[in-house]
Amino acid sequence: MGLDRSFALDRRAERIDALAAKRKKVIASDQMIEGHYPVFADWAHGAHFWDVDGNKYLDFFLSYGTVILGHADPDVDEAVVREIRRGFATGLMKPVQTELIEELLGIVPGAEMGMLLKTGSDATGAAVRLSRAFTGRDRVVRWGYNGWHDWCAQWDHGIPAVSRALVDTFTYNDLDSLRAVFERHRGQIACLVMMPFMVERPAEGFLQGVRELTREHGTLLVFDEIRSGFRLALGGAQEYYGVTADLVTLSKAFANGYAISALTGRADVLRTLDTVHISSTYYANADAMAAALATVRKLRSGDHLKRIWQMGERLQSGLGRLVEEFGAPIDVVGHPPMPFLDFHFGDEDRNQQAKRSFYTATIREGVFLHPNHHWFISAATTDHDIDTAVGAARRGFEALAEAGWLPADWRRRQEDGAV
Template structure:
């Protein structure tokens, strides 16, 4: 599996493209399976993509989970093309905007109003600003990955300390840690912004407890469903777990890869938009709205998400058998539509080294799995694809055994 053209393009790009220089591959620079993963894609169709060297991959990355129906879904793409031909960038509202929001209000629990934006960070940032304006409070409590803006970015460098001073975080599945923050800043916390889950699932009663605590303290609850929305269920984690937040942010699988996000929830909170400044040149562009409407209507049939769940269960079952067979210190985690394989080799450094062995083997088999992020299953994936992925994973376990990870201590030479 040659990657010469991909690496050649990368050498050119890193001289002129700041993002390419910073983040070659889809994997952060300190977590790469260097030399094995493609950098430039050429095209994609269904459950597969091809890199610029002509190699074909079974895709469980799916553009960080934005693709739910499969790459280049004909119904979605045709809806976009129709909208483009009608002129999609007028700057004025188009009827499809109202049509799409109406669709959202029918399927998202607790949604009385909605607004459309472009990115997940747009949506979470807008939610925080509205919550602060509505409550008259400044403090925010957050958990999970909520975007790249100053209040939630993963890295502090380049962010004034004052931007972080009003933001706290808590321990997932630990209600006492959240309760302590709410008590410490009683009457000053505008909202709790959280992903309903990341890899670890919520313990029984945890999300319900978060809802009760926020109500008790007059604090708004915002569920960041950028990843889980339209994937775990058509109504997202709210529907799956039966817990309703005050506001919900949505994106990713919303439009099968097209750039759009939404903020939905209580009408009284969203009407606070009259008093704050939230704007963007491209919010009104209707091409992505057409993609979202077509995607949501296909998902509402029910068969696609049920298929994704069943395929995810098949993948997880096969992986669990391999973990047991090889007696590996690994665990199959996550929900079936977005599974993951957790490594437990004795610390982050050792885990990353073990991952290089495992994922170098799986990518050589033509199966694209992200070593450090959720995997995703699409409705275009087949049972045969899942079996292919399990066979590739077997090659990964064999590589771990061959490199010494599953038979005592491994030599230091990596």
């Protein structure tokens, strides 16, 4: 599997493109296996993409989960083309904006009003600003990945300490740690912004307990459903877990890859928009709105989410059998639409070394699994695709064994023909 053109383009980009130069040094969740993963894609369709060297990949990355129906979905793309041909950037509202928000209010639990933005960071940032204006409080509690703005960026460099002074966090699935934050800052916390989950699932009653704590302290609960919205269920984690937040942020799978986000929730909170400044020239552009409307309607009318769950369960089941067969210190984790493998080879350095063996093997099989970010299933993924992925994973486990990462007993049983 040659990657010469991809790497040559990468060297060109690193000299002139600041984001390309930074890509390999950003955050752990961005890191792939350098030298083995492609850098430049050429085109994509359905559950696959092709890199600039002509290599084909079965895609479980799906642009960090923004693609849910499959690449280049014809219904979504045609809706966008129609809107573009009608002139999508007038600066005025277009009918699709109202239609899309009406659609959201029929889907998202607790949604009485909504507003459309462009990015996930837009949506979480707007939620924080509205919460502060509505409550008259300044402090924010957060958990998970909530974007790149000063109050939530993962790196401190370039951010004044004062920007972080009003932000706290807590330990997931530990209500006592959250309760301690509320007690320490009683009457000061405007909102709690949190992903309902990342890879670890919420413990029984945890999200309900979070909801009760925020109500008790007069704090707005903001669910960051940038990843989980439209994927765990049509109504997101709120629908799946039966917990309703005051505000909800949405993006990613919302528009099958097009750039749009939304903030929905209580009307009294969203009407506070009258008193704050949240604006962008591009919020009124209707191309991505058309994509979102087509995506949501397609998800709502078909069995796409059911199929995504089935494919995810099939993948997790196959991976679970391999873990047991090879005796690997690896857990199959996450919800079926967003699965992952959690490595337990000791410290993080050893985990990354083991991942290098495993994921070098799987990418050589043409299966694109991100080593450090949970994966995604699309509605275009088939039973054959899942079988292909499980076959590639088998090669990954064999590579772990060959590199000496797995128990000697497995290697002996392999030689004896017992495996």
